[in-house]
Amino acid sequence: MLQKIYEWVDERLDITPMWRDVADHEVPEHVNPAHHFSAFVYCFGGLTFFITVIQILSGMFLTMYYVPDIVNAYESVKYLQGEVAFGTIVRGMHHWGASLVIVMMFLHTLRVFFTGAYKRPRELNWVVGVLIFFVMLGLGFTGYLLPWDMKAYFATVVGLQIAESVPVIGGLAKTLLAGDPEIIGAQTLTRFFAIHVFFLPGALLGLMAAHFIMIRRQGISGPL
Amino acid sequence: MHRGKGMKFVGDSRVPAERKPNIPKDYSEFPGKTEAFWPNFLLKEWLVGAVFLIGYLCLTVAHPSPLERVADPTDSGYIPLPDWYFLFLYQLLKYEYAAGDFTVIGAVIMPGLAFGALLLAPWLDKGPRRRASQRPIAAGLMLLAVLATVYLTWESVDHHDWEAAAEQGEMLDEEEAAAVEEVDTEAEGYQIYSDQGCIGCHGDQLQGAGSAGPALFDVPYDAESIKDIAVNGIGEMPADQFDGSDEELDLLAEYIASGGNPEAGGDSEGEEEGETTDEEENAEDGEETEE
Numbered sequence: 001m002l003q004k005i006y007e008w009v010d011e012r013l014d015i016t017p018m019w020r021d022v023a024d025h026e027v028p029e030h031v032n033p034a035h036h037f038s039a040f041v042y043c044f045g046g047l048t049f050f051i052t053v054i055q056i057l058s059g060m061f062l063t064m065y066y067v068p069d070i071v072n073a074y075e076s077v078k079y080l081q082g083e084v085a086f087g088t089i090v091r092g093m094h095h096w097g098a099s100l101v102i103v104m105m106f107l108h109t110l111r112v113f114f115t116g117a118y119k120r121p122r123e124l125n126w127v128v129g130v131l132i133f134f135v136m137l138g139l140g141f142t143g144y145l146l147p148w149d150m151k152a153y154f155a156t157v158v159g160l161q162i163a164e165s166v167p168v169i170g171g172l173a174k175t176l177l178a179g180d181p182e183i184i185g186a187q188t189l190t191r192f193f194a195i196h197v198f199f200l201p202g203a204l205l206g207l208m209a210a211h212f213i214m215i216r217r218q219g220i221s222g223p224l
Numbered sequence: 225m226h227r228g229k230g231m232k233f234v235g236d237s238r239v240p241a242e243r244k245p246n247i248p249k250d251y252s253e254f255p256g257k258t259e260a261f262w263p264n265f266l267l268k269e270w271l272v273g274a275v276f277l278i279g280y281l282c283l284t285v286a287h288p289s290p291l292e293r294v295a296d297p298t299d300s301g302y303i304p305l306p307d308w309y310f311l312f313l314y315q316l317l318k319y320e321y322a323a324g325d326f327t328v329i330g331a332v333i334m335p336g337l338a339f340g341a342l343l344l345a346p347w348l349d350k351g352p353r354r355r356a357s358q359r360p361i362a363a364g365l366m367l368l369a370v371l372a373t374v375y376l377t378w379e380s381v382d383h384h385d386w387e388a389a390a391e392q393g394e395m396l397d398e399e400e401a402a403a404v405e406e407v408d409t410e411a412e413g414y415q416i417y418s419d420q421g422c423i424g425c426h427g428d429q430l431q432g433a434g435s436a437g438p439a440l441f442d443v444p445y446d447a448e449s450i451k452d453i454a455v456n457g458i459g460e461m462p463a464d465q466f467d468g469s470d471e472e473l474d475l476l477a478e479y480i481a482s483g484g485n486p487e488a489g490g491d492s493e494g495e496e497e498g499e500t501t502d503e504e505e506n507a508e509d510g511e512e513t514e515e
Contacts, residue, residue, distance in 0.1 A: 010243060010246075011234060011239075011243070012234060012237075012239065013239065014239045014240065014243065014244075016243065016244050016245075016246045017244060019246065020244075020246065020248075022262075023248070023261065023262035024248055024249050024260070024261070024262065025261050026249075026251050026254055026258045026259070026260065026261070027258065027259050027260070027261050027264075027265040028254075028255075028256065028258050029255075029256035029257040029258060030256070032257070032259065032265065033268075033272075034268060035257050043269075043272060046269060046273075047273075047276060050273050050276070051280075054280075070295075074294040074295065075294075077291060078291060081288070081289070081291060088288050088289075089281075089284055089285070091289050092283075092284035092285070092287075092288055092289045093280070093281075093284050094289075095289035095290075096280065096283050096284055096287075096289070097280075098307075099307075099308065099309070100280065102309045109342075110366075110370070113345070113366055114356045114363065114366070115354060115356075116353070116354025116355065116356070116359070117354070118345055118346045119346060119349075119350075119351075119352065119354060120346070120352075122346075123346035123347070126345060126346050127343060127346075130339075130342055130343045131343075133342075134339075137309070137310075140307055140309060140310075141306075141307075141310070144306070144307050147291060148294065148295045149291055149292040149293060149294060149295055149393070150292040150293055150294075150295055150296065150299070150302055150392070150393045151290075151292050151304070151305060151393055152292075152295060153295035153296075153297065154302050154303075154304035154305075155304055155305060155306040155307065157304060158304045158306060158314070159306060159310070162313070162317065162331050165327040165328065165331045165332075166328075166331060166332050167328055167332070184297070185297070221354075224354055224355055
């Protein structure tokens with residue numbers, strides 16, 4: 001039955017080449033921890049992706065309860081954490097995932113750096129990877145404000161002060177992020193929400209697609 | 225790929241009618257112990273992922289994510305702290321030549337150079353050699369950057385007063401929340417409390433404002449001592465905070481001594497509270513029986 005459905009779709013859309021592109025590639029011995037245990041360092045990139053998927057899923061569930069305005073944001077997080085079934089698990093996964101993804105990404109960056117995998121012809125993929133790193137830090141910074149509790153608010157105040165101290169564009173950057181040159185309040189929360197939920201994840205998905213397409217095209221770097 | 229004359233298509237589409245069989249490549253000719261990603265290697269990755277997920281869930285269950293009290297922009301005494309992965313930058317900006325007049329160095333030039341170099345690493349380290357030992361400058365600089373980041377993060381964690389931080393962000397417990405509920409903001413005393421600026425450090429519900437001022441709904445002083453404190457100060461609270469008539473001072477002291485609920489009365493408050501609790505319990509019992 002499944003085979004019939006597959007063939008029906010394949011006849012019309014020719015999906016086999018696409019599927020073989022995704023599934024049909026070799027895993028060389030030197031990156032396979034089953035053969036050399038030290039190859040576990042090659043797992044960090046995959047784990048980063050795994051946590052990113054968890055972050056997207058848990059974030060989607062969080063937005064089912066979260067309300068991005070200064071009156072209800074805190075109350076909705078408190079309700080989610082205290083009253084909703086498994087709410088504390090979902091929020092916990094998103095909270096800890098944010099830290100874990102930075103750790104895994106950092107380890108992945110170090111692995112790529114110290115194995116010299118960013119060298120010709122893989123320069124562009126390295127650049128895209130560093131951009132993903134920046135986007136992740138941006139996601140961490142904007143997500144930190146959303147619960148609208150004391151540490152969230154004052155961490156954002158400090159962060160925006162640092163942004164403001166940049167010469168020439170500092171003031172503009174702060175206004176763009178906070179929605180006002182002076183006040184950090186209602187506008188800031190909605191802007192950070194929009195950046196955290198739409199702008200940066202959009203950029204992240206595009207960059208990750210580029211990252212993976214380049215790996216598929218170039219293959220994994222050879223043994224040292 | 226077959227192109228050009230003689231090609232057949234599905235209907236009027238551009239999908240070729242001749243189809244490629246869905247057969248995986250044979251990796252036996254590849255060097256070493258190469259194996260197929262699908263499904264052999266993916267299955268192993270899946271197992272590693274499952275183990276990782278269990279650890280991750282254990283962490284989530286063991287340490288629920290923190291939530292402090294609701295943001296209060298007027299609390300000027302709060303010691304801020306960013307999330308841990310920004311601590312290195314936060315700490316850097318505390319050093320003399322990276323802060324104050326030199327903020328541009330700490331906030332723009334140093335991180336800009338570090339992250340710029342990271343972004344442009346392939347063009348800064350152009351040699352063909354890949355082993356870290358064969359390119360000591362690149363590897364050494366990276367090692368130095370990592371150590372500096374770890375050191376700055378460590379220093380920041382070490383300098384932060386974690387106990388004060390935990391206290392300043394604490395949510396009100398149930399008893400305090402109930403006391404806040406009791407606060408009568410319609411009373412004359414509240415008006416004076418607000419006009420005299422007590423509200424700035426002790427909160428709009430007498431709940432206090434973190435490090436700026438303590439909560440006032442359960443103070444261990446009687447009305448006389450409160451009058452004295454309002455005029456002469458106590459501890460970190462400066463003197464001459466109160467600037468009004470003696471009658472207003474009386475009203476204010478009464479109001480605060482009664483925990484913000486002058487109608488319940490100062491001394492009789494305890495008894496009345498006891499009674500209400502009994503009544504509430506009875507009511508709850510009643511409901512349970514009805515169910």
